[in-house]
Amino acid sequence: MDFSSFLTSIATSFIIFLVLVLIFSWLSGKDSNKVIYYPNRILKGLEPWEGTKTRNPFAWIGETFRSTEKDVIEMAGVDTAVYFVFLGTVLGILVLSGIVLLPVLLPVAATDNNVKLKQSTTNGTFSNLDKLAMGNIQVQSTRLWAFLIATYWVTIVTFYLLWKAYMHCTNLRVAALSNSQMKPEQFAILVRDIPPMPKGQTRNEQVDSFFRKLHPETFYKSMVITDIKQANKIWEELEGYRKKLARAETIFAASKTVKKPEGTKPTNRTGFLGLIGPKVDTIDFCNEKIKELVPKLEKEQSATIQEKQQASALIFFTSKMAAASASQTLHSKMTNSWTIMEAPEPCQLIWKNLSIKFWARQIRERIVYFIVFMTVVFYMVPITFVSAFSTLKNLRKLLPFLKVIVDKPAIKTVLEAYLPQLALIVFLALLPKLLLFLSTTEGIPSKSHTVRAASGKYFYFIIFNVFLGVTIGGTLFSSLKTILDEPKKIISMLGGTLPGNATFFITFVALKFFIGYGLELSRLVPLIIYHLKRKYLCKTEVEIKEAWAPGEVGFVTRVPNDMLIITIALCYSVIAPLIIPFGVAYFGLGWLVLRNQALKVYVPTYESNGRMWPHLHARIIAALVLYQITMIGYFSVKEFVFTVFLIPLPVLSFIFTYVCRKRFYLGFEFTPLEVVCQSSKETPDMESIMEAYVPRCLSSMEKFDTA
Amino acid sequence: MDFSSFLTSIATSFIIFLVLVLIFSWLSGKDSNKVIYYPNRILKGLEPWEGTKTRNPFAWIGETFRSTEKDVIEMAGVDTAVYFVFLGTVLGILVLSGIVLLPVLLPVAATDNNVKLKQSTTNGTFSNLDKLAMGNIQVQSTRLWAFLIATYWVTIVTFYLLWKAYMHCTNLRVAALSNSQMKPEQFAILVRDIPPMPKGQTRNEQVDSFFRKLHPETFYKSMVITDIKQANKIWEELEGYRKKLARAETIFAASKTVKKPEGTKPTNRTGFLGLIGPKVDTIDFCNEKIKELVPKLEKEQSATIQEKQQASALIFFTSKMAAASASQTLHSKMTNSWTIMEAPEPCQLIWKNLSIKFWARQIRERIVYFIVFMTVVFYMVPITFVSAFSTLKNLRKLLPFLKVIVDKPAIKTVLEAYLPQLALIVFLALLPKLLLFLSTTEGIPSKSHTVRAASGKYFYFIIFNVFLGVTIGGTLFSSLKTILDEPKKIISMLGGTLPGNATFFITFVALKFFIGYGLELSRLVPLIIYHLKRKYLCKTEVEIKEAWAPGEVGFVTRVPNDMLIITIALCYSVIAPLIIPFGVAYFGLGWLVLRNQALKVYVPTYESNGRMWPHLHARIIAALVLYQITMIGYFSVKEFVFTVFLIPLPVLSFIFTYVCRKRFYLGFEFTPLEVVCQSSKETPDMESIMEAYVPRCLSSMEKFDTA
CATH class of the missing domain: 1.10.287 (Helix Hairpins)
Structure with a gap:
């Protein structure tokens, strides 16, 4: 890509973005669109905007900047606040890296002339951008020292900000958990794998007697999980x-x-x-x-309550401390029965997964991992299959009524060109849903956990197929064979092929944030759908409300996409420092746009009190390690003898991960007693706590525990 | 080794064993030796033997066979009982394998003639033993099917018996824990990494207020750990x-x-x-x-109690359930402070390790692992160094007074031949002590845990250096380089070189059990030392008692040595089935001899309620996997096309390990609530429980908590 086409591409994206922002500013002021642009505020019973009747079209920018973390937690919950900690941290990493790398590395690179030398011999296309990258440094040059130190700088900045962020998220979580609100999940534990009933006892009696014996003073009541499908x-x-x-x-x-x-x-x-x-x-x-x-x-x-009882139950305790303590304690001498965990929020509970037994869960997990592994590695295969199936010839055979359209030459050409791409797009669009479905199939009992699991799987997919796929080139499968044969080769592969794609990825990042965030902010698609629905379909108030229901932020796809950008930005940060401003723009704009959306649009359906952070942390570290390995590879390509100085970097990353895990992780896995004890003074309304867990289809009953 | 020298070697060992058994039978009947042969019974206040005054010299065999597991637990504790479960399981594996393998594989091997064919061409030494091994089967022969099925048989037998044993050990542990005895450690937890004292609070106040707040009803008192060195x-x-x-x-x-x-x-x-x-x-x-x-x-x-308080404490609870529950619960929101674990037995507590801080423990652990790794890999280096240092020439220089002796030609020859071996023997004898010291240095707070850790380290040493060292030949270091370069080679290395050493290892096993168990049973060394001490040194009753103090079984060295034998027996079971009877003899005799020793001689100093079992289990599985990989390698050498059928075996082993871990392990790591609740009716004597934890050097004080 030459310089002018690069500029054109960036400029086009930017103009589209500007147009979308203007559209948003214009549309969001209109009364009839309020439910699309301010649903979160409306649902919380607030005015769409405060103060004057007419609204400055760009007031949202100021409002967003003025919003505090407390506002975010109030309007969108701790999980969203943690997501902004993530955005802020990544932004910080890139800004701090850029401040040092741009003024130092760009001049060092620009004044060397490796690219020219090469160009004169191979007659390749010349690019001004390549002159500003590490590729322009000659092999074995002492200038490489600057790049080596820069590599360390990025690593140190990342460590520092990640540590601070982990600390911050821990505090957020502690504050949320020690909140004096009476959340039902804080008084309950979930017990699964209850052994078969002893003779002459009902399931309820069995569960009650077991827990009453072990928690004589704090046990309140139990609620046996039933098969509510029917x-x-x-x-x-x-x-x-x-x-x-x-x-x-x-x-x-x-x-x-x-x-x-x-x-x-x-x-x-x-x-x-x-x-x-x-x-x-x-x-x-x-x-x-x-x-x-x-x-x-x-x-x-x-019938359900009396006959369809499953081998799991929710156990309610009279104090938060008792529940927190019980959720962490091994209860049964048969360690694969009576397995205990903290109860998820009532709204998060995946009722149908609760009755899956211990070994079934293990086996499901393994099978799902295997399917995901196969999907990641062989993702081209189903696409090729679908493409082959959806060629015009086959389509005509299968759906003869299409013949009239398909036989027209103009349409034929277009279809032939786009059908395979269409298959790819459909597949990629369905992937998050597939992964969410697979994660649910694992038998995970809470929604937030399935979202984390699906997002993790999508991360692997995106890193392997998009990032490594584009970089190493060709299908992952063929590369994988080389890697398995000689594991060391991956370093030289990364180092050798990555730099060539810098410009491609810069354009990719630019496109991603300009178009992506423009669409996100303007909400054109939901707006159009809402207006169409309201005009032609909706009759009752309820239906209209459903038509503008904003949904949630959608971390399943958002997080892995952000991760892809941070991976790209980190990996190229030293090789082609020009990518840093684009990364900064991506996360800066993202912060601005999504903060607006979080405060005014999306309504979270669950709250996991920041359980997502360790997941995000681990993946940023993974990106960092990929970056460090790439750098080792690239410095070797440059025949720099001091490349060995980079070898401690991945080691440091592993130590850092280990230290963070030891220092913070337990607090995210369990609820510390100290945290819940602070607010255990009031007497809770136990009946309403239990009622919160009754599924809707059983809730019209007088009382749940009449059985 | 030809057949006659093999027979000679076995016969010699057997005669030595018989002589030692006769010596034992004769000496153990004498009154003056009672304290050497029956110290455990004497210390427990029992008669050395029951019934008649005179004793049948071989009565011990009958007594040992008649003893039940309950007797063993009563006389030597649960840990020893678990060790016998281990011996019994391994014996069972070998017996069940032998019943099928010996009658099937020996004829199949003997009627083929690969060895003869080879011998006629290469003129190697012919051995009748080799005719009975898998080496006598010609390449690509269909007879290999018998060996392949035998490989599966051994694996299945191992799985079955290990599963049963794990179940059995779990029951032993549950029975021991739910015992209604009031053991002090069941009422206490150990808390380390207490944060710095807040101003105006003493350490005691800080600890008390923290735990009283979190366990208002069950907290009894705390005992702050002090620096008792002085x-x-x-x-x-x-x-x-x-x-x-x-x-x-x-x-x-x-x-x-x-x-x-x-x-x-x-x-x-x-x-x-x-x-x-x-x-x-x-x-x-x-x-x-x-x-x-x-x-x-x-x-x-x-001064110690008031001023030398450390950042750890023992916390006492008024019920077993409260202690068990607290020991498994995360207490502090700072997850690396107030770290909690079950309190070890008072006699097991390694007082000086209790004050080591969280990160210091992590760092110590890593450093110790590194040292052990280096010791395992480069164990030849210090020996070479010592050998060089202890050559005659250097010795003469350093210790001139030796000149007179050293210069005599006869002595010179002997010394020159034996000095390096002497260095090796000294090093190997010191190794367990070194490993125990290293494990203690890790910061582990309980003795039984250090013993497990040291035994694990010794296992690696023995497998890598003795087993793989002898098999692959040469130093491990050179092999390691090949392995690291091409990991796949280890399979062919094992398969290619192992079979040649079958006879060596058969002799080794025979020597080991005949001489080892003979010496163990006859206790010649302690007997001689005791009589010498009594005659020349001991004056008071206390001194005499100290002279015959029997000590403990010594799992640190015993377990890894047993593991070496089971590894050898498993790895050769199919290749040279003749090794099985020797393995059976080793574990059968071991069972008999050690049961006698456990019932009558050794006095265990601690009780970990069978925590050792998962450790033993994991190492038997490791031996099994080594066996499976060896078989894959050897079948490949035999160019057997159906070798692929063996690949599921290691996979099965990993699944089995995973299933066992999930099914049983938690019960060994934590105390299930259900187990301790069964016996929590009586009110414990809290003062005596706390007193049990006061170290001897502080115990003459009136009360510990006067500070």
Whole structure:
């Protein structure tokens, strides 16, 4: 890529970004769009914006900058605050690196002339950008010392800021946990793998007697997990009819105009998708169905509670300390039975995973790891398969009605060119969902944990396939063979091929943040969908509310993508320091845009009190180690004899990881007693705590523990 | 080694063994030797043997066979019982393997003739033993199928018996822990890394307030660990003088004969080792010294308690359940402070290690691992160094007075031949002590743990240097380089060189058990030392008692040696099945001899309730994996195409390890609540529990917690 096309690409992206920001500023001031741009504030019962009626279009920037961490925690929870610690830390790493690297390395590189020398012999394309990179330094040059010291500088900066961030996140977590609020999950533990019932005892009696014996003073009650699949199905059907009824009533009320005061009763067909079957009056039909389903649900509810009990239970304690202590203690002498863990938040509980047994969980985990490994390594295979399947020829055979369109030459050309890419895009778009599904299949009992697990898997995918794929070139599979045969080669492979792709990645980062954050901020897609839905589909208030429901930040895909950028930025930081400003722009803009979104748009559905941090920390360190290995490789390519001085770096990284793990990790895995004891003075309302855990499909019952 | 010299060697060993057994049978019946052959029974207040006055010399065999596991636990504790589970399991593995392998593989091997073929061409030494081994099978022969199935059989037998043994040990541990005895360690936890004292609080107040807040109902008292080095020194000095006084008084009393009723007052010199300085009356001198030291000790005691407090403490709880629960719970929000663990037994506590801080422990551990690694890999270096140093020429220079002896030609030859070997023997004899010292230096707070750690280190040493050293030949260092360069080579190295050493190892095993167990049973060395001491040194009852003190079983060296034998037996089980009977003999005789010793001789000094089992289990599995890899290598050498069928074996072993770990390990790491709750009815005598933990040098004080 030559310099002008590089500039063009950056400029185009920037203009698109500016346009999107302007669109946002314009649209977000409109009253009808408030629910799209300020749903989080609206749902929390706040005004979309404070103060004056009219709004400065760029007021959001100031508001975002003025917002404190406390505001973020209040509006979006600790998890989001931790995510901003992550963004801030990465931004800090890049800024501190840039301050030293840009003024030092750019002149050192620019005044050497390795690129020119090479160019005159091989007649390659010349690029001004390459002159500013480490590639322009001649082999064995003493100038390489500057780069070597820079490599150390980046590492030290990373260590320092990561340490501070870990400390900060620990404090955030401690503050959240020692909060005097009565969160139900703080009074409960989850016990799985309960052994078979002894004769003459019900499951409830078995669980109660076990825990009453071991915690005679603090045990409150237990709630046995049941198989709610059937009950849930009936409940969902019932809810469906209730919604339909509400909708029909609204339509009926709206049809009562002055001209036609009796109105038109809405009708529907009872068959498949409302398309076939006899026509009926919707209101009557729904009322009838509801009348039918309510007793059915009640019957199913009591059947579920009495007969469908599983080998797991939630145990409630009368104090936070007792629950925290019990969740960390080995209870049974058979260590694979009565396995205990902290109870997840009620809303996070993946009910259907709770009954999966100990060994089944182990086996599922292994199988999922294997599938993910295969997906990462052979991800090209299903795409090739889908591509082959979706060639025009096959499509015509399978779906003959497409013949008319497909046979037109113009359409044919376009389709032939884009079908494989389309397959790739569809696959990549489905991947996070697949990974989330796989993580859930592992048997993890809480949603936040599945999100972390899926995000981790996606990270591997993205690093291996996008980063290493582009860098080393070709499919990962062929490289993998070389690596397995001679593990040492990976260093020279990274060092040898990475630098050539610097410009590509700079453009990639620029595109990513300009377009990505522009779209994120302007929320064009949700806006259009909302307005379409409101106009043509939604009738009741509930339906409209559902149409603008903002959802959550979506860490599953966001975190791995950020990780890809930090990996790229770190790996090229010394090789081509010009990438640093782009990295700074990515995380700076990201911080600004997402802070706005966190404060005003997204509504988190769960709270894990910053459990995500160790996950983020480990992956930043992984990126750092990749960077260090790359540098060792590249310095070797430059035949620099003092490359050996870089070998301590990965070792230091491992020591740092170990120290951080020892120093901080336990606090994220368990709840320290000291933390929960600070607020255990009040007497909790135990009934409401238990009620929070009753699944919706069972909750209309008078009491859960009547069985 | 040809067949006749092999037989000679075995026969010689066997005769020595028989002689030693006869010596034992004869000597153990004598009254004056009772304290050597039955000290454990005598110390427990039992008669050396039950029933008749005279004793059948071979009664011990019957008694040993009749003894139950309960007897072993009563006489020698759970740890010893677990060791017998280990011996029994290994014996079972070898017996079950032998029952199938010997009748099947020996005929299959004997009727082929690969050895003859080879011998006729290379003119090597012919051996009848080699005809009975896998080496006699021709390459690519279908007979190899029998060996392949045998390889699976040994693995399955090992898995089955190990699983049963782990289950059995778990039950032993649970039974021991749920025992209704009031063991002090069940009411205490050990807390280390207490943060600096807040202003205006003493260490005691700080610890008490922290734990009282977190365990308001079950906290009893705390005992802050102090630096007792100085107090201990004074106490030991005092004890020394007390002993000396008792001895002098006995001598004085004995000297009062009829002829000389006033007796001779014993005297000694006060200077270096009692050799120089003025002569004084020993009784007066000691009395004076004791009078001097008692107030000094008292002063030091109160100074220790008040001023030398360390950042660790023992915390006592009023119930076993509270202690078990607290020992597993994270207490502090700073996860590297207030680190908690189960309290070791009072007698196991390594007092001086308790004050080592968190990071210091981590660093010590790493440094010790590094030293051990270097010792294992470069163990030849110090020996070479010592050998060089101890050549005759150097010795003459350093110790000129040896000249007269050294210069005699006969002595010179002998010395020159044996000096290097002597250095090796001294080094190998010192190694367990060195490893125990290193393990203690790690900062481990309990003795049983240091013994496990040292035994683990010794295992690596013995496997790498003795087993792999002999097999692969040459120093490990040169092999290691090849292995590091091409990891795959280790398989072919093992497969290629192991079979040649079968006869060597058979002889080795035979020598080991015949001579080793013969000496063990006859206790010739302790017997001679005891009689010498009693005759020439001991004067008082206490001194005599000390002279026959039997000591403990000594797992540090015993376990790794057993592990070496099981490794050898497993690795050769299919290659040269003839080794199995020798392995059976080793573990069978070991069981018999050691059971006698455990019941009658050794007195264990601590009880870890079978914590050793996971350690033993892991090492048997390690031996099994080594065996499986060897077999893969050897089948490849035999060019057997179905060798691939062996690849699942190591994988199965890893799965088995994982399953066992998940299923059982937690129960050995922590105390399950269920286990301690069964016996928490009685009210414990808390004062005596705390007193058990007061170190001897502080125990003459009225009360520990007066500070």
